[in-house]
Structure formats: C-alpha cells, structure tokens
Amino acid sequence: MQSPRSRFELNRRQLGGLAGAMGVYLAMPGFVGSSLAQEAMDSAKIIKGKASGLIVHNEKLGVMETPLTLLRQHKHTPKEILFNRLHFPHEGEAAWYATTDAPDKPDWTITIDGLVARPRQVKLADLAAMEQVKRVSVIQCAGNGRSYYAAKEKVAGGQWKNGGMGNVEWEGVALRPFLEAQKLEVADTALWLTAGGWDQPATPEGSDFAKSYPIGAKALDNAILALKMNGEPIPAVHGGPVRLIIPGYYGNMNVKMLTTLLFEAAQSPSAYQSVGYRMPLTPVEPGQFGANDYTIYNSEPTYAHKIKSVIFSPLAEDNPKAGNVEITGVAFNDGEGPITRVEVSTDGGKSWVDATIETAESPWAWHHWSAKGKLASGTNMLMSRATDSLGRTQPLDGLVWWNPRGYLWNGADRVEITV
Ligand SMILES: Nc1nc2c(c(=O)[nH]1)N[C@H]1C(S)=C(S)[C@@H](COP(=O)(O)O)O[C@H]1N2
Numbered sequence: 001m002q003s004p005r006s007r008f009e010l011n012r013r014q015l016g017g018l019a020g021a022m023g024v025y026l027a028m029p030g031f032v033g034s035s036l037a038q039e040a041m042d043s044a045k046i047i048k049g050k051a052s053g054l055i056v057h058n059e060k061l062g063v064m065e066t067p068l069t070l071l072r073q074h075k076h077t078p079k080e081i082l083f084n085r086l087h088f089p090h091e092g093e094a095a096w097y098a099t100t101d102a103p104d105k106p107d108w109t110i111t112i113d114g115l116v117a118r119p120r121q122v123k124l125a126d127l128a129a130m131e132q133v134k135r136v137s138v139i140q141c142a143g144n145g146r147s148y149y150a151a152k153e154k155v156a157g158g159q160w161k162n163g164g165m166g167n168v169e170w171e172g173v174a175l176r177p178f179l180e181a182q183k184l185e186v187a188d189t190a191l192w193l194t195a196g197g198w199d200q201p202a203t204p205e206g207s208d209f210a211k212s213y214p215i216g217a218k219a220l221d222n223a224i225l226a227l228k229m230n231g232e233p234i235p236a237v238h239g240g241p242v243r244l245i246i247p248g249y250y251g252n253m254n255v256k257m258l259t260t261l262l263f264e265a266a267q268s269p270s271a272y273q274s275v276g277y278r279m280p281l282t283p284v285e286p287g288q289f290g291a292n293d294y295t296i297y298n299s300e301p302t303y304a305h306k307i308k309s310v311i312f313s314p315l316a317e318d319n320p321k322a323g324n325v326e327i328t329g330v331a332f333n334d335g336e337g338p339i340t341r342v343e344v345s346t347d348g349g350k351s352w353v354d355a356t357i358e359t360a361e362s363p364w365a366w367h368h369w370s371a372k373g374k375l376a377s378g379t380n381m382l383m384s385r386a387t388d389s390l391g392r393t394q395p396l397d398g399l400v401w402w403n404p405r406g407y408l409w410n411g412a413d414r415v416e417i418t419v
C-alpha cells in the first residue's frame with residue numbers, strides 16, 4: 001500500500017528546516033517582561049480571527065485557552081474564543097490553518113485504505129452532498145485542568161486551568177453509515193480504525209498526528225465527519241474542511257483536517273496514539289514521573305470524558321459582595337447517561353446543597369446548573385460536584401488521579417473568593 005502521506009514529504013522537509021531555525025520560543029509562562037513580549041502573547045495576533053485576551057500556553061503552536069469570563073457568555077462557544085490545541089508550528093506550507101476563516105480547499109479528499117479490499121478516496125463535495133446530522137458536544141483537551149495537579153506535584157506541559165473546553169454544535173455525515181455505504185469489504189483482521197490529519201511534524205523524525213479507535217467502539221456509532229461548526233464551515237484552525245468528531249471523547253481523539261481513515265490490525269504507532277495522550281493502567285504516586293514508560297501494554301488512550309463540573313459564577317474577578325449569591329456552572333460527561341445531580345458548597349465541602357440542573361441539548365452537551373448560596377465576609381471556598389445516572393461522580397480530591405502527564409483532571413471544582 002502506498003503511503004497516502006508521501007505527497008507531503010517535501011513540505012515536511014521544508015518545514016523541518018524552518019522550525020529548526022526558530023529556536024526557543026518566547027511563550028514561557030509568566031514571560032511578560034517587555035512590551036514586545038506582551039504584544040507577542042496577544043492571542044489575536046497568533047491566530048487570525050481569535051479574540052484578544054485568551055490565555056496563551058504556547059505561542060509557536062497557537063495553544064490557548066478561554067477565560068471562564070468569556071466562556072460563560074455563550075450557549076455554543078464561538079470560534080473567536082474556543083480554546084485551541086495544535087502540535088506542529090503553523091508556518092510555511094502550514095500557515096493556511098492559522099486562521100478562524102474557513103479553508104479554501106475545494107479539492108480536499110479523504111483516503112480510506114488499509115485492510116480493505118476496495119480502498120477509495122472521497123471528495124469533500126461528495127460528503128457535502130450526503131445527509132447531514134448535528135451533534136452538540138463538549139470538546140475538551142485531555143490536559144484541561146492540568147495546573148491543579150501542581151497542588152501535589154507540578155506536571156510539565158501547558159498549565160491549563162478550566163478553559164480548555166467548549167460546547168460546540170458540529171454538523172456532518174454520520175460515520176458508520178457512511179463507511180458501510182463505501183462497500184470497502186473490510187478484512188476480519190482489521191481491529192482498529194486510524195484517523196490521520198493533514199498537519200505534519202516540524203522535523204522528519206517527528207510523528208504524524210494520528211489517532212486509533214477499536215472498530216467496535218460504541219462511541220463511533222455517534223461519530224460524524226464534520227463539515228460545519230456552529231452552523232458555518234469549520235474554521236481552518238479548528239480542523240476544517242473535514243474533522244472527525246466523536247462526541248463524548250477527549251479533544252485529542254477528534255482529528256482535525258482529516259486526510260486518512262485506515263483499517264488496521266493494530267493501533268497507530270504515531271507518538272500521539274501509542275505513547276502520548278495515555279493514562280497509566282496502574283496508579284502512580286504523585287511526583288513519580290518515571291514510574292510509567294507509556295507503552296500500549298501499561299497505559300491506555302484517553303478516550304471518554306470523565307464526569308466533570310465547572311463553576312462559571314461567581315468567580316473571584318466578579319468581586320461579589322457578602323450575602324446571598326446565585327452559583328452557576330456547567331457539568332458534562334461522556335454522554336452515556338445524563339447528569340442527575342450537582343452538589344454545591346460555599347464552605348469548602350462542609351455543607352452541600354443540590355443545584356437545579358437544566359436539560360442538556362444533547363447527551364454530549366454540557367448541562368447548565370444553578371444553586372443558591374451565601375458568601376460570608378472573609379474567604380469562601382465554593383465547590384461543585386456532579387453525579388450521573390450511572391452513579392459516576394467526581395472525586396472530592398482530584399489529586400487522586402495524579403499522573404505524570406497531568407491528564408484527565410476531574411476533581412470537584414473549587415473557586416476561592418475573598419469578600
Ligand atoms: N490534525 C490534528 N488534529 C488534532 C490536533 C492536532 O494537533 N492535529 N490536536 C488535538 C488535540 S490534543 C485537541 S485538544 C483538539 C483541540 O481542538 P480545537 O483546537 O479545535 O479546540 O484537537 C485535536 N485534533
């Protein structure tokens with residue numbers, strides 16, 4: 001089988017040269033010494049169409065999160081403020097996707113290959129002509145909340161707070177019926193479906209961005225080949241013209257700029273599947289960074305969202321007064337059952353009240369909730385904890401899931417407010 005990526009080889013070499021010459025990037029946390037650096041950190045200047053004021057974690061890769069004061073203003077998170085995560089510098093040949101504009105790529109094709117008798121290529125226009133379905137779904141980086149692990153032992157990587165997530169309406173072609181209609185004649189030996197993106201590593205030794213799913217995974221029943229985000233063609237930076245969306249799965253599983261779908265006997269050797277974005281199978285003591293070497297045998301991919309709730313208001317920056325207060329926020333999980341309970345505390349977990357939960361737009365969308373509470377003069381610790389119909393709940397202390405890469409934070413949320 002000829003590699004569907006070979007046509008990108010040259011670009012890759014060129015990119016490698018460019019990236020090498022770039023040197024160390026400036027976007028170190030807290031690096032705001034000069035006005036020049038401040039200007040360089042403006043999210044609006046890193047990716048065209050992004051609002052100013054997003055929290056930049058990596059300038060060169062355009063990694064940024066949404067402050068909750070912006071996130072809480074919208075039912076569906078707009079492209080201007082949605083968090084962004086990319087793994088390769090968007091320079092040279094790759095500059096086209098550093099924008100919230102829709103890509104101008106009418107000739108885009110997706111190659112379907114691997115252990116199939118009839119490999120084929122599908123054109124963007126073919127997909128656009130098929131029946132389209134909607135999926136409102138939370139998209140969230142597996143590293144969202146990583147900074148909170150620092151309470152025990154700081155973990156390297158973007159120090160995400162709670163804003164590495166958004167609630168987005170996706171629209172596209174349902175994956176399973178689409179694949180069946182292709183009459184591919186998939187071999188019995190094919191156990192994995194691997195999705196690959198257009199973007200390429202900066203150096204030839206780097207790994208492509210590819211993600212694998214067991215072919216029988218239930219979540220694939222809801223997956224779509226998405227062409228639209230919030231009612232418009234998907235912005236280039238969010239994965240247009242075609243993105244694989246698997247509702248209820250962590251961000252890394254939702255491959256942007258989809259170019260390949262491969263049926264394979266094993267999961268992809270891509271570093272982003274076989275080494276990165278994985279959780280140790282046996283718990284690791286906080287601080288034991290070398291305790292797991294992340295093989296496919298001692299770790300598992302970060303697939304389904306763990307149940308989570310996030311307090312949207314009040315936040316410390318709202319400067320609330322002492323007295324009665326309405327506490328609001330969102331909660332979500334992997335869509336396997338609705339959120340049935342959100343408990344809220346204003347005294348650091350000594351006492352709890354039940355929040356009122358609104359019906360969510362879809363199984364994978366976030367549920368809004370609100371509760372009445374009281375703020376005392378002095379320091380208040382607000383907390384929220386969600387439970388779903390399957391009895392799954394958030395640990396009161398999220399540090400129980402400490403892991404060397406800082407993934408899957410889902411501890412009960414805490415907001416400290418001094419009145
Ligand atoms: N092709 C491609 N797809 C990708 C990535 C990438 O670097 N390249 N990053 C993944 C990760 S880790 C996350 S969290 C989400 C981020 O999606 P967003 O930037 O649209 O919010 O995209 C995922 N899909």
Ligand SMILES: [Mo]
Pocket residue numbers: 085140141142143251252
């Ligand atoms: Mo991510």
